[in-house]
Amino acid sequence: MTETMQALVVLEPDVLEIQEKPVPEPGPHEVLARVRSTAICGTDAHLIRGDYPGFWPPAFPFTPGHEWAGDIVALGPGAEAFGWQVGDRVAGTSHNACGACQKCVEGRYNLCENYGKPGLHAQYGHNVQGCDATYVVHDVKTIFKLPDSISYDEGAVIDPASIALHVARRGNIQPGDTVVVTGAGAIGLLAADSALICGAARVVVVGRGYRLEKAAALGFETVDTTAGDPVAEVRGRTGGLGADVVLECAGVPDTLTWAMAMLRRGGRCAMVGIPTEDVALSIQPLVLDELELVGSRASAGEMRRVIPFVADGRVRVSELITHRFPLAEYDKALATFNDRSSGAMKIIVHP
The missing domain is CATH 3.90.180.10 (Medium-chain alcohol dehydrogenases, catalytic domain)
Structure with missing residues (x-):
């Protein structure tokens, strides 16, 4: 030294x-x-x-x-x-x-x-x-x-992988759930892997460009935001019901608005992306459909939990x-x- x-x-x-x-x-x-x-x-x-x-x-x-x-x-x-x-x-x-x-x-x-x-x-x-x-x-x-x-x-x-696992756990994913991830950046794709670990039966990644291509290469279903209305696409793929859980990993106003609109009745959105501006949300569906919106900050113990999944390749x-x-x-x-x-x-x- x-x-x-x-x-x-x-x-x-x-x-x-x-x-x-x-x-x-x-x-x-x-x-x-x-x-x-x-x-x-x-x-x-x-x-x-x-x-x-x-x-x-x-x-x-x-x-x-x-x-x-x-x-x-x-x-x-x-x-x-x-x-x-x-x-x-x-x-x-x-x-x-x-x-x-x-x-x-x-x-x-x-x-x-x-x-x-x-x-x-x-x-x-x-x-x-x-x-x-x-x-x-x-x-x-x-x-x-x-x-x-x-x-x-x-x-x-591993630190961002632990953050991704934390947002998946904040999403309260249940075995068999359909999970949508908005944002195909590193946190989004790590969150998609984490959703599978938590029991999701189906994971759909919403994004655009080469990042969305990477999501497809990793084996996830994808929705291209430049090809039409992503909310309508997700609802169409879920029989009109929507997703059980959405993990919001982009942190921009549009993606949070989409995320809440993609939820099934009684669904939950966990948000880890941090917008640098305020977002306007429609409150009536939040009440009438008993939707949940929860924040997810950093991680709280997931470093230890995610390391074995990185080691065995399940968090890629x-x-x-x-x-x-x-x-x-x-x-x-x-x-x-x-x-x-x-x-x-x-x-x-x-x-």
Whole structure:
């Protein structure tokens, strides 16, 4: 190890620089890890663009990144007591919750009631420095052992896979359900795999372009939003009844409107996409058809649950990795991610 490392620094919205920074030191119950692979998330792109001013991040300059895998190279005080050793391969997630508030005690640490309070809660790559660097410090609550059968690149996609499994579980999918996924990006396709794991008999992915082609290649039924009314198409394919569950993974006004209109009476929509603008919904069907709309934030314990499914290929993270870049070319990686014509799904960055 050296005393300094490379780190991506966002100086201000859309202004990026690779800087030489001191290697951080792990504190109590923390580890220092050598980052081998990181993945670009849609939230990273929004944050770098400055779409959440003063919130994500609280201020610039800032190092983003929260999807990663690597090796433990040093232990902070107390970390060894939790079974961690130097050399362990790990995948990381972002929420370092307080562990003591009512939501944390109930296992819903993604909703920590001390969110953002210094010393009580941190969300790596969001309100504290992230993993787009050679080394990163994480609390032991936020790292998970990576089996030898899972590569570092695949390990960097376990965090979004856990988010996909969380939204599927929030959808309360029952065995035999018909599930529709709106949005054919990485989270949408991982959510489609997760729906099958949760017992869906039929999964239909709604989207367009090369992402929808990927959904078809993975064996899912597809509905092309450019070919006509997607709501009418879904209802036509379900005998006019609609879907038992819709997983909304696009986060734009149209897709949420479609999602609610695609539901069968008594159906449930779980939404993980975060719109950057308000959405108008018709409330009468919500009441008269007893529809449900629930939010889904990050994950709450699904990192551990999803790893075996990644290992045995039922959650197909490797199928979604399309590009790889060194950290020094992060600007090119981000431009590729933002370019709908690039064919990008998950982009891996190697510090």
